[in-house]
Amino acid sequence: MHTVKELQDKVSDLFDTRNYLSTPSELYAPIQYSLSQGGKRLRPLLSFMACSLFGGNFKEVENPAIGLEIFHNFTLLHDDIMDQSDLRRGLPSVFKKWDANTAILSGDTMFVIAYEYVTKTNPDILVEVLRLFNQTAKEVCEGQQYDMNYEKQPVVSIExxxxxxxxxxxxxxxxxxxxxxxxxxxxxxxxxxxxxxxIFIGLAFQLRDDFLDAFGDVDVFGKPIGNDIITNKKTFLYLTAYQRADNAMKQSLDHAFAANNPEEKIRRVMDCYAQLNIRDITEQKIKELHDQSQLILHEIDRPEADKQEIYQFLNILIQREV
Amino acid sequence: MHTVKELQDKVSDLFDTRNYLSTPSELYAPIQYSLSQGGKRLRPLLSFMACSLFGGNFKEVENPAIGLEIFHNFTLLHDDIMDQSDLRRGLPSVFKKWDANTAILSGDTMFVIAYEYVTKTNPDILVEVLRLFNQTAKEVCEGQQYDMNYEKQPVVSIExxxxxxxxxxxxxxxxxxxxxxxxxxxxxxxxxxxxxxxIFIGLAFQLRDDFLDAFGDVDVFGKPIGNDIITNKKTFLYLTAYQRADNAMKQSLDHAFAANNPEEKIRRVMDCYAQLNIRDITEQKIKELHDQSQLILHEIDRPEADKQEIYQFLNILIQREV
Known part of the structure; x- marks a missing residue:
């Protein structure tokens, strides 16, 4: 078993030395910009952790892990157009720094580059990895579509x-x-x-994101608190609040979300959340998902000692403040 | 050997029965719309023709051929956003019928579906087909980027x-x-x-497109003549005209392309083209490319009789009026 730190260094080495520049530069400069920003590099790290847990060969996991990370970054380029997001990792998004056309075409090219890395997977497992990659890519697109649908839909269930x-x-x-x-x-x-x-880790991870937007420490979180509230985003907090509110509280929520002044809006929505106990409910839900993930990790046929690194890393991930 | 008609029927069968509808419908309805329009289905037809020429198994060519056709249609969805094109095959483009976000995300999903079909290629040739597909996809993106660059660039060489x-x-x-x-x-x-x-066939095919926009028969061509002229598109005709014009003629071209009235603009540009002999030069260039393609086809190690179908089909393609 390798420590998380060792694996993080391996992942950094993989990306830090990589150069995506080519011609035409109008196409490849945004790709270089996007992929050199770093970010958490969570997905390739998880590939290395699982490879370490199951005693695989790191050389073999490198290419598909790079492919997954590039795919993830490609989705961010296109999501930022669709969501009109100007910022990504504290820097101007490709969409903002260049324009929508650049983000479309450089994104498409990143998608191909992702497949180039996946194609370098050892041939005896290539079809299995490709099928997983294709299915995942399609599902991520479907998820983005549901996300956009739900913005326009008045009622969305927690399920x-x-x-x-x-x-x-x-x-x-x-x-x-x-x-x-x-x-x-x-x-x-x-x-x-x-x-x-x-899956359970991913769900808990996203709910932690929803949670931090409302209950995070602004000094630690590094971005303004309450952005989801200001944009009326249908997060787990928002949907749970409406689900649990009686008619009077629903009216209060409607009024709070209709407020024009951002600070007042956040204050009033947070007040409703407090009355509805949304903080505890969300923390409880994250804990449930975390517990379910631990049950499955426990069932995996590897020595418990070898699972400790994953266990501790994900504990930190799910309880993170940023 | 199979006749072109037989192969066209095979390709039609492959696509006409296929249904891409799934959930969420907002994502898949535009895909179904795009892929059920037909079009020439030129690329899968060429895959079948080459398979027939080399005596391959049609069952094996089906999946990668479908993948290439879906990839081609994906590029049209994204190109229509970038070029702000409202029409595609005489119908509203996905970008126009829905919106840019739909064309981005449904396009991305089509790209994954294309890879799903390519992934079904026989495993012993999968890596080779994937590499070809990846390289081609990247080059098509690069070509689209150059096309956009050249719109803004004052001088572009014929090369x-x-x-x-x-x-x-x-x-x-x-x-x-x-x-x-x-x-x-x-x-x-x-x-x-x-x-x-x-490659030579593809170049000739595109130059024929450029040619027909100016010299096509409006009744046969089915779309208005002179669209490239109205939009100041840097086609082979445009670039050749400027390359061959003396200073006085360059001024005439500048004035012609600056005309506000579309009919007058077309008339004046066509007048310059006539003086510069652009029609003959373009036809000559297409003939050269065609001749080069025939030389290579001749070198291919198959009986000449088996090449006749390809030869005649491409003759028609390159001399087409639509």
Whole structure:
């Protein structure tokens, strides 16, 4: 087993030395810009962690892990156009720094580059990795579509929301873990278990995001608190509040979300959330998902001692403040 | 050997029965709309023709051929956003009928579906087909970028223009032919020859497009003549005219292209083209490319009689009026 730090260094080495510049520069400069920003590099790290857990060969996990990370960054380029997001990792998004056409075409090219890396997977497992990659990519697109649909839809159930974040966020985290299992030639059952584990981790990860937007420490979080509230985003907090509110409280929520002044809007919505106990309910839900993930991790046929690194890392991830 | 008609029927069968509808419908309805429109289905037809020429198994060429056609249609969805094109095959483009976000995300999903079909290629040739597909997809993106660059660039050489249309149009036609050779397990040399043949055919095909916009018969062509002139598009005709014009004629061209009234603009530009002999020069260039393609086809190690179908079909393609 390797420590998380060792694996993080391996992942950094993989990306820091890589150069995507080519001609025409108008196409490749935005790709270089996007991929040199770093970010958490969570997905390739998870591939390496799973590979380490199952005793696989790191050389074999490198290419599909790079492919998954580039795919993830491609989705961000296109999402930022669709969501009209000007900022990404504290810097101007490609859409903002260049324009929509650049973000479309450079994004498409990143998608191809992602497949180029996946294509370098060892041939005896290539079809399995490709199928996983294709299915995941399609589901991520479906998740983004549901997310856009729900913006316009007046009522969204918690079940539908959880299914949306499963598609948009969790399946890619699960696929990153499963890739580490596949290159280690585990049994299909073990590969499925680490995938299912990843789904619960991914769901908890996204709910933690929703949570931090309202209850994060502004000094630690690094971005303004309450952005989801200001944009009327249908997060787990928002949907749970409406689900649990009686008619009078629903009216209060409607009034709060209709407020024009941003600070007043946040204050009034947070007041409703406090009355409805949304903080505890969300923390409880995250804990449930975390517990379910731990149950599955426990079932995986590897020595418990070897699972400690993953266990501790994900503990930190799910309880993170940023 | 099969007749073109037989192969066209095979290709039609492949696509006419296919249903891409799934949930969320907001994502898949535009895909179904795009892929049920038909169009020439030129690329899968070329894959089948090459497979027939090299004596391959049609069952094996189906999936990568479908993948190439879906990839081609994906590029049209994104190109129509970038070029702000409202019409595609005489119908509203996805971008126009829905919106840019729909065309981005449904396009991305089509790209994944294209890879799903390519992934179904027989495993012993999968890596070779994937590499060809990845390289082609990247080059098509590069070609689209050069095309957009050249719109803003005051001077573009004929060489640069030919390289742009090689990337944007010819490599996909060449790849479609090469796929038919790969599934037939030809030698790499034969596969390369049919690819090179396809490049010249693709270049001639695009120049014929440029030609028809100015010299086509409006009743046969089915779309208004002179659209490239109205939009100041840097076609082979435009670039050749400026390359061959003396200073006085350059001024005439500048004035003609600056005219406000579309009919007058077309009339004046066509008048310059007539003085510069652009019609003959373009026809001569197409003939040269066609001749070069025939030389390569001749070198391919198959009986000449078996090449007649391809020969005649491409003759019609390059001399087409629509």
């Amino acid at each position: 539908d929301y959880m299914e949306m974040i499963r598609l948009k966020t969790a399946v890619l985290i699960a696929a990153a873990l499963k890739v580490g299992a596949i290159v280690s030639r585990t049994s299909p059952l073990q590969a499925q278990k680490i995938y299912d584990f990843g | 640069d223009y030919m390289e742009m249309i090689r990337l944007k149009t010819a490599v996909l036609i060449a790849a479609a032919l090469k796929v038919g050779a790969i599934v037939s397990r030809t030698s790499p040399l034969q596969a390369q020859k049919i690819y090179d043949f396809g």
